[in-house]
Structures are given as C-alpha cells and as structure tokens.
Amino acid sequence: MNLTLKVWRQKNSQSEGYFETHQLTGISPDMSFLEMFDVLNEKLVEENKEPVAFDHDCREGICGMCSMYINGRPHGPLEGVTTCQLHMRSFSDGDTIVVEPWRATAFPVIKDLVVERSSFDRIIAAGGFVSVNTGNAQDANNIPIPKDDADDAFAAAACIGCGACVAACKNASAMLFVSAKVSQLALLPQGQAERTIRAEKMVAQMDEEGFGSCTNTGACSAECPKEISLENIARLNREYLGAKLSSKSV
Amino acid sequence: MSWLTQTLTSSIGKKVLMSLTGLFLCLFLVVHLIGNLQLFKDDGGYAFNTYAVTMTTFTPVKIISYLNYFFILFHAFWGIYLEVRNRKARNVKYNLIRNQSTWSSRNMALLGTILLVYIVVHMGDFWYKFHNEPLPYVQYTEMLSTGEVFSQVMPAGYTQDVKQVEFVNSDEGTRTVIVKDLYQTVSVAFQNFLLSFFYLLGMVAVGFHLYHGFQSAFQTLGINHPKYSPFIKAVGIWVFAFIIPAAFAAMPLYFYFKQF
Ligand code: HEM
Ligand code: SF4
Ligand code: FES
Numbered sequence: 001m002n003l004t005l006k007v008w009r010q011k012n013s014q015s016e017g018y019f020e021t022h023q024l025t026g027i028s029p030d031m032s033f034l035e036m037f038d039v040l041n042e043k044l045v046e047e048n049k050e051p052v053a054f055d056h057d058c059r060e061g062i063c064g065m066c067s068m069y070i071n072g073r074p075h076g077p078l079e080g081v082t083t084c085q086l087h088m089r090s091f092s093d094g095d096t097i098v099v100e101p102w103r104a105t106a107f108p109v110i111k112d113l114v115v116e117r118s119s120f121d122r123i124i125a126a127g128g129f130v131s132v133n134t135g136n137a138q139d140a141n142n143i144p145i146p147k148d149d150a151d152d153a154f155a156a157a158a159c160i161g162c163g164a165c166v167a168a169c170k171n172a173s174a175m176l177f178v179s180a181k182v183s184q185l186a187l188l189p190q191g192q193a194e195r196t197i198r199a200e201k202m203v204a205q206m207d208e209e210g211f212g213s214c215t216n217t218g219a220c221s222a223e224c225p226k227e228i229s230l231e232n233i234a235r236l237n238r239e240y241l242g243a244k245l246s247s248k249s250v
Numbered sequence: 251m252s253w254l255t256q257t258l259t260s261s262i263g264k265k266v267l268m269s270l271t272g273l274f275l276c277l278f279l280v281v282h283l284i285g286n287l288q289l290f291k292d293d294g295g296y297a298f299n300t301y302a303v304t305m306t307t308f309t310p311v312k313i314i315s316y317l318n319y320f321f322i323l324f325h326a327f328w329g330i331y332l333e334v335r336n337r338k339a340r341n342v343k344y345n346l347i348r349n350q351s352t353w354s355s356r357n358m359a360l361l362g363t364i365l366l367v368y369i370v371v372h373m374g375d376f377w378y379k380f381h382n383e384p385l386p387y388v389q390y391t392e393m394l395s396t397g398e399v400f401s402q403v404m405p406a407g408y409t410q411d412v413k414q415v416e417f418v419n420s421d422e423g424t425r426t427v428i429v430k431d432l433y434q435t436v437s438v439a440f441q442n443f444l445l446s447f448f449y450l451l452g453m454v455a456v457g458f459h460l461y462h463g464f465q466s467a468f469q470t471l472g473i474n475h476p477k478y479s480p481f482i483k484a485v486g487i488w489v490f491a492f493i494i495p496a497a498f499a500a501m502p503l504y505f506y507f508k509q510f
Binding site for chain 2: 069098170203204211217222230237244
C-alpha cells in the first residue's frame with residue numbers, strides 16, 4: 001500500500017507544533033498501525049532525522065498507552081479497538097491519514113504524539129482503590145455477589161485508562177473514565193468501605209485537573225476501545241450526588 | 251465553601267442545575283402549549299383572552315411565572331458559562347474531527363442561544379405589549395342559557411383600570427366580560443411573514459434542543475435504566491422534539507394562512 005501520512009510534530013510541551021507530511025510506500029495491509037509507524041521511524045532514522053515519538057507498550061490492546069487521534073477519531077476508524085490493534089487493511093491504498101495527539105488541556109503534549117496523562121493517575125490516587133487489611137484472605141466464595149453486579153463491575157473494569165474518551169469528547173471530559181473506575185468498585189462488596197469518599201474525592205480531583213463537564217453527547221462511549229457504557233456515567237452521578245447528600249464530611 | 255456550594259459548583263453539580271432548570275422549562279412548555287391551544291378555538295378569542303387574564307392575575311400562577319423567568323435566565327447564562335468552560339478544557343483544537351455523536355448534542359449552546367433570542371423577541375411581542383401597551387379591548391357577551399358567545403370590539407381609546415370587567419345581567423340571562431384583545435394582537439402579528447418564519451425557526455431550535463436535552467437531563471440525574479430509559483428517550487424524541495414544537499408552530503401557520 002502507498003500512503004500519505006500527515007503527522008503532528010512538536011518538539012516539547014512549550015514549542016509550537018506543526019504537521020509534517022510523509023509518503024510511505026510498500027506498506028503491508030497486515031501491519032498494525034504502530035508497525036506502520038515503526039517503518040516510518042526506521043526510514044527517518046536512516047535519513048538522519050528525528051523519529052516520531054509515540055506512546056505504546058503492550059501492543060495487544062490491554063495497556064492503554066497507544067494514544068493516536070487518527071483521521072478525526074481516537075484509535076482510528078474501528079469500533080472497540082485500540083490503535084495497536086488497528087491494521088492497515090482498514091485503510092485503502094492511496095489514502096491520506098492524519099494523525100494528531102490527544103487534545104485536552106489536562107493532557108499536555110510532551111513530544112509529537114505523546115501526551116502527559118498523569119492527571120488520570122492523580123484521579124486514581126485520589127480514591128480509585130480499596131484498602132486491604134493484612135492477614136489471610138478469606139475464601140472468595142464466602143462473599144456472594146449477584147451475577148448482574150459482577151458482570152457490570154467486570155465490564156467497567158475493562159477500562160484501560162487510555163484517555164480516548166477525553167480525546168473524543170467535545171468538552172474533553174473525563175467522566176467515562178472516572179465513572180468506570182468508580183463503578184468497578186462501587187458495585188462490589190470490597191468497594192463498599194470507601195464508597196462515598198471515593199466518589200467525592202475522585203470527582204474533586206477530576207475537576208481540579210481541568211477536564212470539562214459532561215454534556216452526555218456519548219462520543220466517549222462510541223470511541224472507547226473497551227466500549228464502556230454510558231450507564232456508568234449515570235451511576236457516577238448517582239454515587240456522587242448520593243455521597244454528597246449522605247456523607248458526614250461537611 | 252459549604253458542602254452544598256461545593257456540590258453545586260462541582261462539574262456534576264453544575265450539570266444538575268442545568269438538568270433541573272431544563273426539566274422545569276420542559277414542564278412549562280407543556281402547560282404553555284395547553285393554554286395556547288385555545289387560540290385554535292373559533293370563539294373570537296374568548297377562551298384565550300380570559301385565560302391570558304387568569305395567567306397574569308392569579309397569584310400562584312404569577313409566582314410560578316416569575317420563577318420561570320428566573321429559571322430561563324439562569325439556564326441560559328449557566329449553559330453559556332458551562333460551554334465557555336468546556337471549550338477551555340481543550341486549549342489546542344483538532345485539525346480534523348469525525349465526532350460520533352448527534353448534531354443536537356454538540357450544539358446545545360448554539361441552539362440555546364437561538365432560543366434565548368427567540369424568547370426575548372417573543373416576550374417583547376406579546377408579554378410586554380399585554381402588560382404595558384394600550385391594546386384594544388373586546389367585549390364578550392355570553393348567553394347563559396345556550397353558551398353562545400358574541401364578541402364586540404370596544405371603541406378605540408376605551409380603557410379600564412382592571413384587567414377584566416365582568417357582570418351578569420340576570421334579566422337578559424347574559425354574562426358580559428371586557429378584556430384586552432390579545433387574541434387579535436396575536437392574529438395580526440402572525441399575518442407578517444417574517445415574524446411567522448422567525449417563530450417557526452424558534453420551534454425548530456426547541457425541537458433540536460430537546461431532542462438531546464430531555465433524555466440528557468435524566469442521565470445527568472443518574473437515571474439510566476434498561477426498563478425506563480427507552481421510554482424516556484421516546485418521550486424526548488416524539489413528544490418534546492416533535493409533537494410540542496409542531497403544535498406551537500401550527501399557531502403562526504394557522505394565523506398566517508387564515509388571512510388569505
Ligand atoms: C424553552 C426553553 C428551554 C428548554 C425547555 C430547555 C431544556 C433543556 C434541557 C432539558 C437540557 C438538558 C439538561 C441536561 O443535560 O442535564 C438543556 C440543556 C442545555 N440548555 Fe436548555 N432549554 C431551554 C432554553 C435554553 C436556552 C435559552 C439556552 C441558552 C442560551 C439553553 C442552553 C442549554 C445548554 C448550553 C445546555 C447544556 C447542554 C447539555 O448539557 O447537553 N437552553 N436544556
Ligand atoms: S473509558 Fe474507555 S476510552 Fe476512556 S480511558 Fe477507559 S478504556 Fe479508554
Ligand atoms: S499499546 Fe497497549 S493498548 Fe495499545
């Protein structure tokens with residue numbers, strides 16, 4: 001396949017960015033999108049030019065690192081797929097492909113296509129965990145969990161923290177991510193102890209980081225590689241409002 | 251900050267204020283429509299004009315309507331404020347966007363701003379005139395035995411201190427009512443093509459605003475359930491985005507075409 005690639009280049013977070021155009025020839029349709037970038041970077045290195053910086057790690061759709069905004073959509077044209085799992089066969093010979101970094105004030109660009117997503121880490125650190133006491137673990141079967149709850153919690157736990165929801169949202173809102181992280185714990189017995197304080201703290205941290213507020217457009221869920229449902233956002237709203245109304249912290 | 255201000259100024263709390271005021275405005279639309287449907291009665295405006303008096307004199311209704319004005323302003327300016335904040339959450343824009351969401355949902359602030367302009371013009375047209383300008387008066391005489399109503403325009407320059415003069419003549423078996431003729435004002439106003447067209451545009455904007463807004467308000471309040479959400483969505487689309495705007499739009503259309 002022959003392709004024209006328009007890639008965002010930016011030296012560091014302070015500098016101005018710009019688009020750089022590259023012609024690629026002989027790309028195999030069986031390559032993944034990231035392998036196509038490897039080919040580009042090898043070519044750039046051979047030409048003594050700076051390779052394009054992009055994030056990646058597992059390349060099997062589970063780590064959430066590969067953040068690329070491809071032709072106007074996070075993770076490209078397929079539904080429920082990360083950039084690393086996207087293959088060149090999803091494009092046609094002769095296509096022009098535009099690749100930009102995630103754009104959000106809370107995700108500043110570090111270099112080229114790499115953005116700083118530690119705002120997500122700080123939200124998790126604010127409450128996205130359960131405290132576990134030392135001692136022997138009790139028998140798991142002693143804690144009955146309704147199947148529906150287990151399924152919903154599992155579906156929410158599929159979130160890989162990639163940030164595509166923020167990238168897709170017109171308001172750069174992090175509600176889908178936060179709602180998945182609150183839901184996976186709120187639905188399970190292990191999450192009950194810190195349930196109210198978790199919702200309060202995670203939302204407060206989310207607001208602090210400068211993400212926008214949700215207007216329920218649904219673009220996040222449509223682009224999420226793990227197809228996290230909007231039901232989680234409704235649950236987060238319930239959890240947060242319920243926590244604010246019932247908790248004793250004034 | 252108290253916990254309450256903290257809650258209401260959080261990103262979720264801000265949306266809850268949008269949602270509650272939005273739903274109140276939806277309820278208002280229903281009531282407003284039911285009242286205005288009396289414009290279609292072929293009684294020379296008797297039902298409509300006396301209804302207009304009730305709406306502006308009955309104290310509970312007055313309290314609710316001032317609350318309503320406040321909610322409209324609050325909803326509008328809060329919405330614009332949120333939109334501005336949300337734009338700041340993306341300081342560098344994308345070059346190319348293929349957003350997977352409805353057009354309505356992405357343009358709520360634009361639709362809302364059109365609605366605000368519409369509401370200001372609309373209030374100036376009818377509300378302001380009804381309250382502050384010397385509209386012509388009309389006298390209705392109702393035959394108590396048959397319910398038949400005769401209307402008669404009062405002479406130019408006639409005026410009265412109260413909004414509605416009403417007396418019963420038991421000898422003749424009639425009830426006479428004298429009120430401002432808002433019905434006439436409305437029917438003349440809508441004979442103007444531009445004004446009627448503007449009203450139609452306003453109703454299109456309401457339709458699109460509520461196509462997204464009605465169901466969104468429930469999601470904001472945390473109501474998303476496999477049993478009820480399909481119903482809420484259907485009501486939002488059919489009743490609020492389609493039937494209600496269409497029924498309102500029928501009013502300018504009715505008076506515009508009636509003149510020919
Ligand atoms: C007839 C008048 C109006 C009605 C019935 C109405 C109704 C609604 C409803 C039900 C919502 C959804 C709330 C939510 O998502 O939680 C909404 C949202 C919104 N409205 Fe209105 N509205 C009206 C007028 C206006 C006006 C005049 C403006 C602005 C100038 C406006 C701007 C907005 C904005 C920006 C949103 C937020 C969008 C979103 O959250 O998706 N609205 N409105
Ligand atoms: S909710 Fe989906 S899009 Fe958002 S961070 Fe999690 S996996 Fe990525
Ligand atoms: S590189 Fe790990 S999900 Fe794509």
